[in-house]
Amino acid sequence: MKYLALVLLALTPCMLMAAEPDTAREPQAKQPFAPGGYIRLHLSPGGYTITNTDANAIQVTYLTLNPDQFKKVKVKIQTSASSAEVSVSDTPHNNFQATIEIPSRSNLHVRLLAGEVVIEGIEGDKDVEVSAGRIEIKVPHPEEYGRRDASVHAGSIEASAFNVSKGGLFRSFTQKGAGKYRLHAHVATGEIDLPGPI
16 A cells, blocks of 8 residues: 555654664663553654563663764653553654563553554553554464454554454454453554464
8 A cells, every 4th residue: 555655664764773872781761560550651753662571660771873862862650559651752753762671461551653662472451552653562362352443544454363454544443352451552544463373
């Protein structure tokens, strides 16, 4: 689809891995946080991987193209007993990549203006929306989900985990399963990928 190719081409600089500065080998922000909590992420444009950690903590590590960009990025983590607010702001307009590590059993609420979000190794509810770009949520156990829905205004949905493949304008699907978790994914312009078990 031409419109999807153009959108993804425009977003490519945000989704590329940048050269790694020497200071990027350790987390730039870290806070203790217990498993089973609710985590809200407010993310400025870029490419993000949200993955699990054995530590009872939330930690953010990011990469930029040069030290000047690196210093301008702001990361804030605020936690309570059962919830956390994570914000990443003032990201450079291109070549920004971040990894956000959280306890493997966590409920997620993610909002991103433009770029890519990849979620892997996380058990729990997932509510993810991107205005322009791509969402990938790896679903090794589709049976864990009850209500699951995904939608795009313009783009494609490839959800092999739930036997769905759609592309075009205003595409969506809604299913009800037996699991206890909820999955919601929405992209205004771009693509959603929900791969199932290999």
